Amino acid sequence: MRQVIRRKEVGELRSLLSRHRAAALTGGFGSGRRSILSALESEWDGTVIRVASSPLDEDTPWSGIGGLLAAVSASVNGPSDPAELADDEIVPNMMTALRSIPGDEDTLILVPNADEMDMDSQRVLGQALRRLKSGRLHIVITVRSIDDDGPFASVPEIELADLSIAELIELARDLALARFGHTRIAEEAAQVAAHAAAGRPLAVSHILEEMAPSEMRGEIALSIPVRVGPASRPMIADYVEGLTPNAEALLRCLSLSPLTPLRPLARRLPGFWEAVDELESRGTIERRGAFLRIPHGYVRAMVQQSMGASERRRTHLVLAEDCADTWPQVEAWHVSFINPGEETAQQLAAHALGLVRRGLTAGGAEFAERAIRVCNDLEELRGQLVEIAETLSDHGQFAFSRRYVQIASRSNRAAVVVRARTLEVRKVFLETQTLPSSLFTSWSRVESEQAPTEVARLQLTLALCHCERGEFARAQELLALAEAADENFRDSEAQLVHAVRILLDVNCGKDGSALAGFASLQEHQDAIRPSFGLAVAQGLVLTEHYEAASAVLDHIGETCAATRVWKRQVDCVRADLELRLGRVSQAVDVIDRLIAESEADKRRGLVAVRQDRILLLHAWKLLLTGRAGEAGHVEEQAAVRASATNNHRLLAELNALQGRYLLRTDCAAEAIGHLRRCEQLSADETNPNVRRFEGDLIEALVGIGRREHATLLLQKLRDRAKACPSRWTDLSVSRSEALLAAGETATDLFGRVLRQSSTSEFVFEKAVTHAAFASRLTDNGSNLRAREQRLAAAALFREVGAGRLADHHRTGQIVEEPKVPTMPELPRLGELSDEELKVVELVRAGMKNREISERIFVSLRTVELRLTAVYRKLDVGSRTELVSRLAGNPRLAAV
Structure with missing residues (x-):
């Protein structure tokens, strides 16, 4: 290899x-x-x-x-x-x-x-x-x-530190291609190899050498624990060498199951607790509630393979007897190795679902793979595999979820096929914010007849996704199609209907559906699905019922604390809530947590969900904390994602964010371009309280003297405010009227707006009003009074945590972000060849070696050799150091 x-x-x-x-x-x-x-x-x-x-x-x-x-x-x-x-x-x-x-x-x-x-x-x-x-x-x-x-x-x-799971997965892909040429390793097989390797790259190589091609492609049940050769023994020496006989006996028992209950072993094995202490002190085993397990797949594989077939069978038999009547899931596991019956596979699948629901996703996946291996006819399992896939998806385990969806989609039963399709739609949207092609999401007449409830669920799932993208007309069509089968609805489908109605009504400025949903959630807390609760929270936020929205988010956060996907979406809505309340410090805390968790997911090889929201929130945080230079890169990522997925709503939100920041830093002319683009992209949104850009656009137009245009927009905003009333819209209309008024009338109107914004939810807006009043006074030549207003704005900005905006309004100048220390020039930059300069530029753009090779049409090896030459010529020791040096080099523009 x-x-x-x-x-x-x-x-x-x-x-x-x-x-x-x-x-x-x-x-x-x-x-x-x-x-x-x-x-x-x-x-x-x-x-x-x-x-x-x-x-x-x-x-x-x-x-x-x-x-x-x-x-x-x-x-x-x-x-x-x-x-x-x-x-x-x-x-x-x-x-x-x-x-x-x-x-x-x-x-x-x-x-x-x-x-x-x-x-x-x-x-x-x-x-x-x-x-x-x-x-x-x-x-x-x-x-x-x-x-x-x-x-x-x-x-x-x-x-050579241990590699992250993401790095090991990438290595597994490279090694698989090196071994088989055109063959690509299935994502779930790569994850199994990466987790078992425990940070050791050589372990991945050994695992793939023992993996059958059909297993590598995900065509058969995966071997968990993995198969390894005897050459791997030195890698686990620290965990298993020099153990006492009791500890070794315990370790052999634990190697035969992903989870083993404590009590039966404690009764049967002599010196049990001393053995547990010995193995725990080495990090060889760990406790998970009432169970013991070997966390390192490589260790478990080597220990299990050191046992003969007769010893393994004998131990399985003893452990099955230990767990009889008390731990049925573990008993079923061991029985599957001794004498599996006709129902063993279905029992294992049922226990797999239970383990995943308890957060034991690795054990659940192993049970599911064992069920697949011992099943005589996969058709019997496909329905259960969809349930397992859905629960794995909630926990962010998309690779195995997708595997079981693919298996289920080959079912002979229309209901199972449509359920699998629905789950795939949801996973794709969470990952990329795109919707599959119409061919993939279509449903046949036969499916509608045989599985009307499942087809309706697919239609409602698509409708929710379209609402998230701001495509309300399509969502309304799908809702109408789904409601045609309402006589077949269960409680879960009824909740989805209500969720879609909430998001559609909120776009029209109606809060009735959201408030009804809040009441329903209070009455039936245990029966509420996260998708419904999340829609209720979003509806309450956008209709200004902030306390109720916070209570809903708290409830979903508690009930879904172990499900990564729902927790991440709850945090996104919570950040939006804090932003609308103008609580900058609290919003920054939530956003920092979101970013940290997203990066941790990437290192663990997991898909980062709802990157559209996270990128937007990250850009907002960087701008509000005075790091506009860093925000540019994040904004570019968001724009690329929005363009690639044709997501007009994300582009609108990004332009609104950019325009708002430029306006707040006295760059009205530059702000107008972004705010006008937001206006064009928000044509389908009826409720001005959703995007909140019109007031900023009017203020920017006034700032550059285009008062007639601003007056026309104000009349349009008044009309929209009558159709979709809200406290924020009324405040925005009043501030815009004050900006366009003349003389003492403007002063009186600004006074009224300041009184109108005296509640706690409008502290940030009150600061904005003071700043707008200051600009108006400056235009009238009242510089002393303008300074008083700017200082008032600065005090309020600082109160809510927007320190950079506070400094800006206090000094009257744009506050520059801290400068990066100037790095020494690289006089050797001129020594690089044109080919090496091209590689340097793409590295600086954040591209990986494989992406660079595809971009400039050369082999991966050629890219690596050119990069090595660059390191040598520029006297740097790593890719990170290279990027750091170039970032501060004024001559980089030449590259």
């Missing part, structure tokens, strides 16, 4: 060697040290010498240095055996021997496992590495770790 492990670190190592001539790779077994040395050796232009080492020689004095000298085959004056030299002569003689290697090319000496040398050799080699500063000789050693007081202290080091 072509080694592609740790490609990034190869470039970092080359850069480090160009600066220091000596380097150490640190990391445990399986961290990828050997593959990095192999890659470096294959790309080195000069001579490469490998030094053999063995742990058997660590008790032989000077054996390590002797092996090094033997490898280079050097001749020196005086004794060649280190044992014959005085201590102060060994290092000079060794350096002379190393520098005597013939040739004019750079020489690379690789010393794997240097920490397995005898201590005398380690001490001398460490001294030599620290002295090696220049010349054509380069030395790389690999060790498990470097201690501050050890023999290799102060040697330049690249630490």
Whole structure:
């Protein structure tokens, strides 16, 4: 298999060697040290010498240095055996021997496992590495770790930390392509390999080598725990070596099931609690409520495979007897390995659903895979697999959810097929905010006849998605189609109908449906589905029933605390609630949590849901905290997503946000372009309280002297306010009238608006009104009174947490964001070739190597080689350092 492990670190190592001539790779077994040395050796232009080492020689004095000298085959004056030299002569003689290697090319000496040398050799080699500063000789050693007081202290080091799940999944894709060429690994198979590897890239390679092609493509049941070869044993040594017999016996029992109850084992195994303490202290096992489990899939796989078939069967039998009548799910698991019956698969699937609902998603997926493996006819399981898929989706486990949806979609029953299609629609929308093609979402006449309730549910799910995108006409059509089958509705479908009605009514400024939904939620809290509760909260927010909305969000947050997807959407609505109330500090806290959780999801290889909302909120937070430079990149991401998904609502919201920020920082002319674009994109929205841009557009037009246009917009806003009344719209109309009034009339009107905005929910709007009043007074030449209004605005902005806007209105100038410290110029930038400059520009744009190769039509290897050359020429050690250096370089524009 072509080694592609740790490609990034190869470039970092080359850069480090160009600066220091000596380097150490640190990391445990399986961290990828050997593959990095192999890659470096294959790309080195000069001579490469490998030094053999063995742990058997660590008790032989000077054996390590002797092996090094033997490898280079050097001749020196005086004794060649280190044992014959005085201590102060060994290092000079060794350096002379190393520098005597013939040739004019750079020489690379690789010393794997240097920490397995005898201590005398380690001490001398460490001294030599620290002295090696220049010349054509380069030395790389690999060790498990470097201690501050050890023999290799102060040697330049690249630490090979455990890879994240996302990085391991990407590695699994690369390795699968390297092994099979055109074959792509199924996402769920890649996740199984990544989670089992526990951060070790070599473990992923070993797992894929044992995985059958059909399993890799997701065509058969996945093997959990994974299959591994005997070469993997050293990777789990810290977890299993030197265990007491009781601990080893316990570990063997635990390896046979994803979860094992404590009590039966405690009664049967001698020294049980001592064994538990021993294994827990090593991190080999962990407790999950009343269960014990082995968290590292690789450890579990190795332990299980060390048992013979007869021992495994015997232990399964004993454990099944232990769990009889008390733990039916675990009993069914063990029975499936001994004597599975006709109903065993369905029992396992039912228990899988129960585990996932309790938040034990990994165990639930393993039960589901076992059910698939022992089932004689998958048609019997497809209905249950849809339920499992839906629950996994709620927990954000989209890979396995999609797997079970695909299996269920091949059912002979129309109801199961339509349910699977509905779930896929929902998952795609959460992930990308797009709706599948009409061909995919269509329903046949046969499906409508055989499964009217399921078809209605699909129509209502699509209607909710269209409402989220601001496509209300299409949502209304779908609602009408679904209601035609209302005699077949269950409670869940009735709630979906109510949810769609709420979002449609809110767009027309009606709050009746939302308030009815709030009353229903209070009466039937336990029976309320999250989708309905979320629609109620959104409706209450947009119709200004803020306390009720907060109560609904609290309820959904408590009941769905363990379901990642719903919790994330609740936080998005909560952030919007705080923004509408003008509570900047509280909104920033919620947004920071959303961003952190989204990034954590990406590292764990999970799909980040509702990125449209998170990007928009992130941009708002950056602008309001004075980081407009950083906000530009986030705004660009949001614009790209909106364009790619044809999401007019997201584009409208983005333009409203940008226009509002520019207006608040006295850039009225620039604000108008964004606000006019928002106006064009919001044509389907009847309620002005939804987007809240008209008042800003009127103020911006007044600010640049286009009062006639502003007057026309004000009349339009008055008409919309009559059709869809709200407190905020009334306030916006009054402020706009004050802006357009003349003389003392304007002063009186502004006074009325300030009194109108004296409630706690309008503190931010009151600050905006003070700022608008200040601008009006300045235009009239009343600079002293204008300053009083600006100071009042600044005090209110600071009160709600908008410190940057407060500073701006206090000083009367645009407050510049903190400047990034100027980085030194890179005089070597001119040394880069045109091809290397092109790669640098794409790296700066945030593209990965594979994306770069596709963009400039070269191989991945070519991109990696060019990037390595860039590291060397610009004297940087990593991709991160390169981007950081270029970000502060005034000459980057030339690139």
